Amino acid sequence: MIKDCGADWVVLGHSERRHVFGESDELIGQKVRRREHLTHTHTHTGELCMCVFCPQVSHALLSDVCVVACVGETLEQREDGSTEEVVYAQTQVIAENVSDWGKVVLAYEPVWAIGTGRTATPEQAQSVHEKLRAWLRAHVSDDAADSVRIIYGGSVTAANCRELASQSDVDGFLVGGASLKPEFIDIINARA
Numbered sequence: 455m456i457k458d459c460g461a462d463w464v465v466l467g468h469s470e471r472r473h474v475f476g477e478s479d480e481l482i483g484q485k486v487r488r489r490e491h492l493t494h495t496h497t498h499t500g501e502l503c504m505c506v507f508c509p510q511v512s513h514a515l516l517s518d519v520c521v522v523a524c525v526g527e528t529l530e531q532r533e534d535g536s537t538e539e540v541v542y543a544q545t546q547v548i549a550e551n552v553s554d555w556g557k558v559v560l561a562y563e564p565v566w567a568i569g570t571g572r573t574a575t576p577e578q579a580q581s582v583h584e585k586l587r588a589w590l591r592a593h594v595s596d597d598a599a600d601s602v603r604i605i606y607g608g609s610v611t612a613a614n615c616r617e618l619a620s621q622s623d624v625d626g627f628l629v630g631g632a633s634l635k636p637e638f639i640d641i642i643n644a645r646a
């Protein structure tokens with residue numbers, strides 16, 4: 455269905471899916487996994503399964519679709535000092551399901567910054583991005599750490615995009631509200 459709509463990319467693990475729809479790290483990981491075939495044999499019936507509730511179909515629907523995989527802590531988690539623990543755990547499950555990092559972008563989106571007007575400071579964003587890159591180096595590969603784009607999302611605007619974009623480990627943005635406004639062009643050109 456996603457491919458039929460002409461989409462090449464899908465966002466997975468967005469905070470609204472995690473916190474409103476209750477999607478677990480494990481389910482998000484399953485969705486990230488890329489499958490070689492669009493169909494599979496149902497383990498219970500031995501027949502081809504097209505049931506939308508079967509997790510394997512979720513994998514299959516994402517075949518050949520690139521993934522923006524979101525991680526990020528809640529305000530409570532940031533305030534209790536567990537930001538790293540949370541984003542590492544989320545990234546771990548994503549990484550377990552990635553076979554081609556060339557088709558994945560990692561998005562750091564602190565939940566407290568999404569749609570709130572409270573943007574992470576450039577230092578806060580850089581700190582988490584740097585740690586995520588180090589995590590990729592330690593747990594995936596040097597190649598993944600060096601090549602995967604780690605983008606920031608959460609109340610990015612024309613007013614704050616340039617300073618955020620100047621951070622060495624901020625490779626781009628996942629923009630919500632501001633993407634609907636003329637200022638979006640300034641965000642696109644944040645490094646121009």
Ligand SMILES: O=C[C@H](O)COP(=O)(O)O
Nearest residue numbers: 568569608609629630631
């Ligand atoms: O889906 C979009 C991102 O979560 C960021 O949204 P925002 O730029 O409105 O905070």
